[in-house]
Amino acid sequence: MTTTARPNAAPGESRVITEIDGPVAYVSLNRPDKLNGVDLDTIDELIAAATALKENREIRAVVLQGRGRSFCAGLDFASAFTDKKRVARYFLAGPRLVNRFQRVNQVWRELPVPVIAVVQGHCYGAGLQLAACADFRFTTPDATWSILEAKWGLVPDMAGTVPFSELLPADVLMRLAMTGEQLTGERAVELGLATEVADDPLAAALALVEQIAQRSPDSVAATKRLVYGTRRGSLRATYRLERRLQSAMFKARNTAIARKAGAAKEAPVFGPRTFG
CATH class of the missing domain: 3.90.226.10 (2-enoyl-CoA Hydratase; Chain A, domain 1)
Structure with missing residues (x-):
């Protein structure tokens, strides 16, 4: 871009x-x-x-x-x-x-x-x-x-x-x-x-x-939610949210694209955001 x-x-x-x-x-x-x-x-x-x-x-x-x-x-x-x-x-x-x-x-x-x-x-x-x-x-x-x-x-x-x-x-x-x-x-x-x-x-x-924009739109969206969602919560709530978001990222289509491109040492071409 x-x-x-x-x-x-x-x-x-x-x-x-x-x-x-x-x-x-x-x-x-x-x-x-x-x-x-x-x-x-x-x-x-x-x-x-x-x-x-x-x-x-x-x-x-x-x-x-x-x-x-x-x-x-x-x-x-x-x-x-x-x-x-x-x-x-x-x-x-x-x-x-x-x-x-x-x-x-x-x-x-x-x-x-x-x-x-x-x-x-x-x-x-x-x-x-x-x-x-x-x-x-x-x-x-x-x-x-x-x-x-x-x-x-x-x-x-x-x-x-x-x-x-x-x-x-x-x-x-x-x-x-x-x-x-x-x-x-x-x-x-x-x-x-x-x-x-x-x-x-x-x-x-x-x-x-x-x-x-070189990163997955899903992980970017999840990162924003993680940062704001853990600012004021308890440790238990923080770690629970972290696990839930990471689980969603493992399943996200753009995560697979990022992994494949990283392994091939190529620039990833992401699809539309699927998270958030």
């Missing part, structure tokens, strides 16, 4: 645009005039995009990005809170584990393919939580990152608490969440909040996709 430039389809009225270019799905926030601020319609469209991609067994990775000069400047309060009844519905979890504000970010962790956030410009609040719920985060050196909720007297939310606590030591997380301190992309990488810094983060992200 060769790296390609981001598709340049003309923006439409949708707040979220999904474009599939070979094995890569590009999901773009499309409110550049608002620095891709998140409103309630954006939440709906992001969830719909992720739900549709979950059923696509041909793609090998998802790139999350923002059109224009910013990834996402956070929640667009002025727009999102015009309909207070709708906000209340989205905030209530009811019998579900997460509410809709949390679901919009958690859903990317559930995709059976790697999700890579490509960050430039602003990465604030809801935007940072979206990036944190991706599996990898590539950023320009001069991008600005901030857990901005402190500015408004709030705590981190929208499912960001889980990845923040995985990526950062407790004292670092509390400092950033209590102050809303702004970080450069370089500093975000130093702290472990971002994965890699690059002048062209999209090219760096696609280089990683190219590496991952």
Whole structure:
């Protein structure tokens, strides 16, 4: 697979645009005039995009990005809170584990393919939580990152608490969440909040996709589930999940393809993902 430039389809009225270019799905926030601020319609469209991609067994990775000069400047309060009844519905979890504000970010962790956030410009609040719920985060050196909720007297939310606590030591997380301190992309990488810094983060992200695409899509999907599924469980639950996933991999068609190609010292040609 060769790296390609981001598709340049003309923006439409949708707040979220999904474009599939070979094995890569590009999901773009499309409110550049608002620095891709998140409103309630954006939440709906992001969830719909992720739900549709979950059923696509041909793609090998998802790139999350923002059109224009910013990834996402956070929640667009002025727009999102015009309909207070709708906000209340989205905030209530009811019998579900997460509410809709949390679901919009958690859903990317559930995709059976790697999700890579490509960050430039602003990465604030809801935007940072979206990036944190991706599996990898590539950023320009001069991008600005901030857990901005402190500015408004709030705590981190929208499912960001889980990845923040995985990526950062407790004292670092509390400092950033209590102050809303702004970080450069370089500093975000130093702290472990971002994965890699690059002048062209999209090219760096696609280089990683190219590496991952050389492996079985089933083992990639199972690895993602294994890592997230064992973060907070007991040892017994962790080892049980490890055994169950490995058993599934032994039976997977793409595993046989990988073994055969490895024995022949040839590049494997995998079929569609069968796991996840």
